[in-house]
Each structure stands twice: as C-alpha cells, then as structure tokens.
Amino acid sequence: MKKTYLLAPGPTPVPADALLAMARPAIHHREPEFQPIFQACRDGLQYLFQTERDVVILASSGTGAMEAAVTNFLRRGDRALYVNGGKFGERWGKILGAYGCQPVEIPVAWGRAVDPDAVRAALDADPSIRAVYVQASETSTAVRHPVEALAEITRQRPDVLLVVDGITAVGVFDLPMDVVGIDVLVTGSQKALMLPPGLAFAAWSEKADRFMETADLPRFYFDLATERKKQRDNQTAWTPAVSLVVGLAAVLDRIQRETLEGVFARTARLARATRAALGALGLRLFAPDAPSDASTAVWVPDGVDGVALKKALRDRFGITVAGGQDQAKGKIIRIAHLGYADTFDVITAISALEMALAGLGHPVAPGAGVAAAQQVLGGGA
Amino acid sequence: MKKTYLLAPGPTPVPADALLAMARPAIHHREPEFQPIFQACRDGLQYLFQTERDVVILASSGTGAMEAAVTNFLRRGDRALYVNGGKFGERWGKILGAYGCQPVEIPVAWGRAVDPDAVRAALDADPSIRAVYVQASETSTAVRHPVEALAEITRQRPDVLLVVDGITAVGVFDLPMDVVGIDVLVTGSQKALMLPPGLAFAAWSEKADRFMETADLPRFYFDLATERKKQRDNQTAWTPAVSLVVGLAAVLDRIQRETLEGVFARTARLARATRAALGALGLRLFAPDAPSDASTAVWVPDGVDGVALKKALRDRFGITVAGGQDQAKGKIIRIAHLGYADTFDVITAISALEMALAGLGHPVAPGAGVAAAQQVLGGGA
Numbered sequence: 001m002k003k004t005y006l007l008a009p010g011p012t013p014v015p016a017d018a019l020l021a022m023a024r025p026a027i028h029h030r031e032p033e034f035q036p037i038f039q040a041c042r043d044g045l046q047y048l049f050q051t052e053r054d055v056v057i058l059a060s061s062g063t064g065a066m067e068a069a070v071t072n073f074l075r076r077g078d079r080a081l082y083v084n085g086g087k088f089g090e091r092w093g094k095i096l097g098a099y100g101c102q103p104v105e106i107p108v109a110w111g112r113a114v115d116p117d118a119v120r121a122a123l124d125a126d127p128s129i130r131a132v133y134v135q136a137s138e139t140s141t142a143v144r145h146p147v148e149a150l151a152e153i154t155r156q157r158p159d160v161l162l163v164v165d166g167i168t169a170v171g172v173f174d175l176p177m178d179v180v181g182i183d184v185l186v187t188g189s190q191k192a193l194m195l196p197p198g199l200a201f202a203a204w205s206e207k208a209d210r211f212m213e214t215a216d217l218p219r220f221y222f223d224l225a226t227e228r229k230k231q232r233d234n235q236t237a238w239t240p241a242v243s244l245v246v247g248l249a250a251v252l253d254r255i256q257r258e259t260l261e262g263v264f265a266r267t268a269r270l271a272r273a274t275r276a277a278l279g280a281l282g283l284r285l286f287a288p289d290a291p292s293d294a295s296t297a298v299w300v301p302d303g304v305d306g307v308a309l310k311k312a313l314r315d316r317f318g319i320t321v322a323g324g325q326d327q328a329k330g331k332i333i334r335i336a337h338l339g340y341a342d343t344f345d346v347i348t349a350i351s352a353l354e355m356a357l358a359g360l361g362h363p364v365a366p367g368a369g370v371a372a373a374q375q376v377l378g379g380g381a
Numbered sequence: 382m383k384k385t386y387l388l389a390p391g392p393t394p395v396p397a398d399a400l401l402a403m404a405r406p407a408i409h410h411r412e413p414e415f416q417p418i419f420q421a422c423r424d425g426l427q428y429l430f431q432t433e434r435d436v437v438i439l440a441s442s443g444t445g446a447m448e449a450a451v452t453n454f455l456r457r458g459d460r461a462l463y464v465n466g467g468k469f470g471e472r473w474g475k476i477l478g479a480y481g482c483q484p485v486e487i488p489v490a491w492g493r494a495v496d497p498d499a500v501r502a503a504l505d506a507d508p509s510i511r512a513v514y515v516q517a518s519e520t521s522t523a524v525r526h527p528v529e530a531l532a533e534i535t536r537q538r539p540d541v542l543l544v545v546d547g548i549t550a551v552g553v554f555d556l557p558m559d560v561v562g563i564d565v566l567v568t569g570s571q572k573a574l575m576l577p578p579g580l581a582f583a584a585w586s587e588k589a590d591r592f593m594e595t596a597d598l599p600r601f602y603f604d605l606a607t608e609r610k611k612q613r614d615n616q617t618a619w620t621p622a623v624s625l626v627v628g629l630a631a632v633l634d635r636i637q638r639e640t641l642e643g644v645f646a647r648t649a650r651l652a653r654a655t656r657a658a659l660g661a662l663g664l665r666l667f668a669p670d671a672p673s674d675a676s677t678a679v680w681v682p683d684g685v686d687g688v689a690l691k692k693a694l695r696d697r698f699g700i701t702v703a704g705g706q707d708q709a710k711g712k713i714i715r716i717a718h719l720g721y722a723d724t725f726d727v728i729t730a731i732s733a734l735e736m737a738l739a740g741l742g743h744p745v746a747p748g749a750g751v752a753a754a755q756q757v758l759g760g761g762a
Contacts, residue, residue, distance in 0.1 A: 006407055011623055014407045023404035026387055026395045028701050059442045059579055063619040067602045098601040196407060198440055198579045198622030220479040221448045238444040241579030242392055320409050
C-alpha cells in the first residue's frame with residue numbers, strides 16, 4: 001500500500017465531488033437538463049476570466065485552443081511576434097508556421113521573462129506585425145511573463161493583438177482580461193480548473209472581433225464565431241465533452257465559493273512556502289527573477305542525477321512531480337501549486353524531496369525545508 | 382421519482398464500471414502507470430476497427446476526426462466527392478470547402494442510401510477527383526450507406542481514397558476496415574464505445590499514407606502523422622483526455638470479452654425487434670430500404686405532432702430519444718440500438734411509444750408493439 005500524490009503542473013488532482021459529478025449517468029447535450037449546467041459554466045468562466053466577453057468551451061486539450069487563437073484572427077502570410085522562452089512559447093511559432101503565417105521570434109533564455117522593451121522594439125521596427133503571442137505562465141520553465149506590460153504596448157496599437165496562453169495562469173494568479181487589455185486568452189481544464197484534460201476555453205476582445213472579420217485562415221472544428229453563436233443559446237457547434245462539462249460546473253462553483261481572491265492568495269502562499277523551503281535546503285530556483293505561482297522549478301543540485309531524483313520521488317514516495325523538458329531535461333524538477341492544492345501538499349513535496357535527496361547522497365539537514373515552509377504556511381494567507 | 386432512459390443515438394449510456402473507472406483519481410499521462418492503459422486502448426481499437434494499422438486517439442469530438450480525415454490527406458484545390466444524404470454527409474462538404482478543396486456533391490434523398498453507380502459515374506466523369514467522403518451510417522437519417530460497394534469502386538483506383546465516417550458504424554455492424562478496403566475510418570467515443578463524448582479515433586490505409594505524403598492542407602492539433610509517431614510509444618502529441626482514455630480501456634475490454642460478433646448480433650437483434658414492433662404499430666420506417674442498425678428512424682404518424690411526441694416521451698416517461706434534424710424536424714423520431722443497450726431498452730422504448738401515442742390521441746393496440754418485439758427478442762440472437 002502506497003498513497004500517491006500528483007504534484008505536477010497538470011494534469012492536476014481532481015476534487016472528489018467533481019470526480020463523482022462526472023461519474024453520474026450520461027445526459028444528452030440537446031436536452032433541457034443540460035442547458036442550466038452549460039449556462040452555469042458560461043457564467044463561471046466569465047468570472048474566472050474576469051471578462052464581460054463570451055468564453056467559448058471547446059472539446060480539445062489546450063493546444064486546440066492555441067490553434068484557434070491563431071486561425072480565427074490572422075490572415076495567410078501575416079507576421080506575428082511570438083515570445084519563445086520555453087516549450088510552449090515555441091509551440092506558438094510552430095502553429096503560426098503550420099498555418100502559413102510568418103512567425104517572428106522573440107527569443108528568451110529559459111528561466112527568464114521576456115523584456116517588454118524587446119517586444120516594443122520589434123513592433124516599432126516592423127509595423128506589419130499584427131499580433132504578439134505569449135504565455136502568461138510558461139509551464140516548461142515556471143516563468144511568469146509580464147503580460148500587463150505587454151498589454152500596455154499593444155493597447156496603444158489598434159492593429160496589433162495581444163494573444164495570451166493562460167493555460168497555467170488563468171485561475172492561478174490575477175490576470176483580469178478586460179482590465180489588462182488581453183485580446184485573446186485561452187486556457188485548459190487540467191490546470192487551475194482541477195479537471196481532467198479534454199476541455200479548452202477561449203475568450204477574445206472587441207478588438208479581436210475586428211481581426212476575426214478579416215481572418216482567412218482555414219478552420220472548421222475550431223471556428224470560434226460559430227461556437228460563440230451556438231453557445232449563446234447554450235448549444236454547441238459539435239458534440240461537447242458532456243461529462244467534463246458537468247465536472248466543469250462543479251469546479252467553477254467551487255472556485256466561485258472560494259472567490260478568485262482566495263484562490264490566488266492560497267496558490268501564492270503555497271508557491272512562497274515552496275520557494276522558501278527550497279532556499280532553506282540550499283537549492284537554486286530555475287526562474288528566480290520571474291517565478292510563476294503555477295509551479296516552482298528548481299535546479300537539481302550538482303552531483304545528483306535529475307532523472308534518478310524524479311524516479312526516487314515516484315518509486316519510493318509515490319509522488320509525481322514534473323521533470324525538465326528539452327534543454328532542461330534531467331536538470332530541473334517542477335513542483336505544482338495550482339488547482340486543488342493546499343498546505344500539506346507543500347509539506348509532502350518538500351519532505352519527500354529532503355528524503356529523496358538524502359537517499360541519493362546529497363547532504364540535507366532533515367526538516368530544514370519543511371521548517372521554512374511552515375514559517376510561511378503557518379502564518380495564514 | 383422518475384427513472385430516466387437515454388435512448389438517443391449518442392451520447393449513449395455509459396456502463397457503471399466505465400463511469401467509476403473514470404472517477405478514479407487523476408493520473409499523469411507521462412508517467413509509467415498510463416502506458417499500459419494507453420497500450421491496451423491501442424490494441425483494443427485495432428480489434429474494434431478490424432485493422433492491422435495504427436488507430437490514433439484524439440482529444441476532440443467526432444467532427445475533429447472528420448476534419449483530420451480531410452486535412453491530412455488532400456491538397457489545396459483538390460476535388461473530392463461527398464455523399465450528401467443527411468446532416469453528417471453535408472458536413473463533409475462544409476469541411477472540404479472550409480479547407481479550400483472543391484467538394485463535389487452526390488445528393489441523396491434523406492432516408493435513402495447512395496447508389497454506388499452514381500459514385501462510379503462521377504469518378505468516371507472526372508478523373509481529377511481524389512477522394513470519396515461518405516458516412517457508413519448516416520446518423521441523421523438512420524441510413525446505412527453501402528460502403529463495401531463503394532470500396533470495390535475505389536480499390537481499383539490508386540488515385541482515389543475512400544474516407545468513411547464510422548461514428549455510428551464502428552462497433553455497430555461489421556465493417557472490417559482492412560478487408561473492405563476503407564482508406565480512412567474515423568469514429569467517436571459517445572456511440573458504440575459507450576463513453577462520454579470527448580475522444581475521436583482515426584485509422585488509415587497504406588494507400589492513404591501516400592496521399593498524406595503530398596497533403597498540403599494546414600493542420601497542427603489534428604496532425605495525424607505526428608500523433609501516430611508519438612502514440613506508437615504510448616505518448617501523445619498533446620495532453621490526452623486522460624480520464625476518458627481510462628474509461629476507453631474499460632469499454633474496449635468489455636467489447637473484447639463480448640466479441641465483436643456478439644456486439645454486432647446483439648445490436649442487430651435490437652434493431653430487428655424495434656422495426657418489427659414499429660411495423661406492428663402501423664408506423665412507417667423513415668429508411669426502410671437501407672436501415673442502419675445504429676438506430677431506427679420512424680415517421681411520426683399523421684395527426685401527431687412530432688415535437689409533442691418527443692416531449693411526452695421525455696416528460697411523462699423519462700425517455701430521451703432523438704427527433705429529426707433540419708428537413709426531418711418534428712417528422713421523425715430516432716430510437717438507438719448501439720452501445721450499452723439490451724433487450725429491455727427496446728421493450729421500454731416501444732412500451733413508452735405506445736403509451737405516448739395513445740396519450741396524444743393516436744389509436745394504438747396496447748402491447749402490440751411490445752409483443753412483436755418479444756417475438757424477435759425472445760428467440761435468442
């Protein structure tokens with residue numbers, strides 16, 4: 001018997017009430033009983049996105065919504081900036097290229113946030129650029145990009161959209177779409193929303209509506225205008241992922257009861273406690289200058305094999321964290337704070353990390369990380 | 382207290398063991414515990430599709446797989462036939478058009494199957510046509526199209542693909558992909574597979590592989606070559622719909638234990654019993670010449686309001702059947718046989734129909750339909 005703990009930045013644990021809601025007998029999406037559930041989801045998503053605009057629900061993983069955020073707003077041959085400081089930033093470039101746009105890369109070192117001045121300079125240098133694609137939280141590096149500063153730049157330019165991947169940002173930290181001036185914002189179900197993967201979401205501004213009118217990239221399954229029209233009547237263009245939508249109503253209700261402020265404060269507290277604990281253990285953060293509260297990435301200490309560390313956490317202690325991807329593979333581990341996570345998830349992660357490091361021969365003062373975490377966690381929000 | 386019965390051709394009821402499997406705590410798709418589940422799904426899907434080829438799993442509803450069946454095989458400007466005898470046939474035309482292909486319609490009256498000679502003649506008349514898009518079972522009309530006869534035509538033409546929407550056909554009746562010579566076959570999770578919607582599946586032939594090499598339509602989320610490559614290692618290109626994949630393993634195990642032969646015989650028996658019952662009630666089938674065993678569509682009798690009939694079934698008896706779409710709206714109802722359905726689902730549907738018709742003033746001999754159904758159902762497979 002070993003209890004298992006899912007502490008990776010998505011998929012994240014699903015609360016039992018949502019699991020059981022999704023286990024209810026199937027209902028039909030064209031029947032009246034589905035309508036109030038769908039309406040509750042639409043309302044809850046507007047609260048989550050902090051927007052007055054429609055938030056459209058898609059049956060796909062987050063990458064589907066990223067694709068939609070390209071194909072519904074641009075024209076063939078359009079030039080678009082994309083911030084490439086990790087695996088997901090890179091993905092914007094690939095999607096843009098796949099659809100015949102001209103991606104213009106803003107390269108950023110892994111573990112760093114983009115410099116808004118670099119974006120401003122690129123836009124100044126090339127007035128033909130029609131959009132800036134960025135992650136609010138780059139999951140692969142645990143970095144938070146300064147979306148607010150980017151929005152200040154794009155808000156002044158009627159011909160440039162700001163398109164934000166909020167997959168590990170929406171419901172993680174404060175990102176009020178309308179107030180900030182984000183033009184397109186997408187997220188997925190398996191992160192702060194505490195659901196299994198399989199749903200994605202997209203909202204867009206009035207400014208983005210104007211881009212949509214002239215967008216000529218081919219799209220069908222991910223046609224956002226069609227979806228918006230249908231979803232305003234609590235219908236969907238294609239068969240929705242019914243059980244996940246039922247679960248969505250449950251988790252959105254949970255978020256609204258905690259309030260977004262409560263969710264953000266809890267998540268931030270867990271992130272702060274984790275960083276304090278890692279510091280107390282003498283470990284170095286991978287993204288010290290611009291950490292995202294979604295998860296914390298930490299360098300595996302010299303002399304320790306990162307793959308062996310991840311394996312020890314899993315096999316000895318039943319704990320799933322994320323490792324590094326691509327250039328960070330074997331060099332970092334990532335501990336999540338987003339979604340259905342609380343005080344003792346941090347304690348569990350840090351305690352296990354202390355024991356796993358000791359087991360791999362790395363000197364650790366037992367309990368030093370836990371003590372530092374408790375200093376943060378015991379003090380309330 | 383009223384028990385409810387979902388008897389529409391998708392979403393269909395989900396067996397309790399699959400519901401509970403999906404309600405298990407979340408697991409991570411990059412961790413070792415997911416690999417054997419995914420491998421079991423891939424094996425089970427090959428059994429279900431009756432193919433030696435890979436069957437790729439997508440996080441989307443069936444329409445996503447239909448889009449993939451266009452974008453992964455054709456080139457911009459390609460001409461393609463599509464059989465339009467219902468709502469889903471029409472959809473092929475829309476997808477082809479959305480991606481810049483030239484759809485060539487083979488119109489078919491609703492309730493009729495396509496005449497293979499019409500397809501042959503169209504191909505003879507225009508050698509530039511590169512594919513034939515068709516439904517094996519047109520859900521909106523409950524018609525079975527003669528895919529085997531179409532495959533005989535396309536098999537002889539190395540430059541023409543046969544692309545089949547099997548969304549209400551795969552796992553419903555015998556459609557051995559490799560033996561018949563279907564080039565691309567797609568289906569979804571919420572039909573014969575007895576799962577909630579949110580997964581789609583696609584397999585394609587060696588001949589289709591050659592088309593894929595020259596295909597130039599833009600695609601990213603639904604790039605089948607990328608998915609196949611990843612899925613051969615039990616990975617996925619994008620985050621899979623983990624909980625639905627866990628459920629998929631459960632229902633595929635169920636299907637393999639019953640055997641496809643058993644599933645087909647059971648479904649056919651339910652369809653035969655339903656048709657016999659409707660005949661005994663003096664009702665007319667909507668698709669008498671080529672009924673699909675997925676569901677049976679029946680004309681609402683003269684003098685009865687079809688919308689009121691559907692509503693009476695739902696509100697008085699807790700039974701969800703499907704009505705008609707578009708030109709058939711209010712004129713037919715559709716009773717499903719596919720998936721997790723057995724003897725007393727037919728008895729329930731026919732009994733409720735008798736009572737609902739009587740309640741709406743239509744003369745019915747009470748029990749006449751049930752008696753006719755029992756004649757078929759009592760006699761074993």
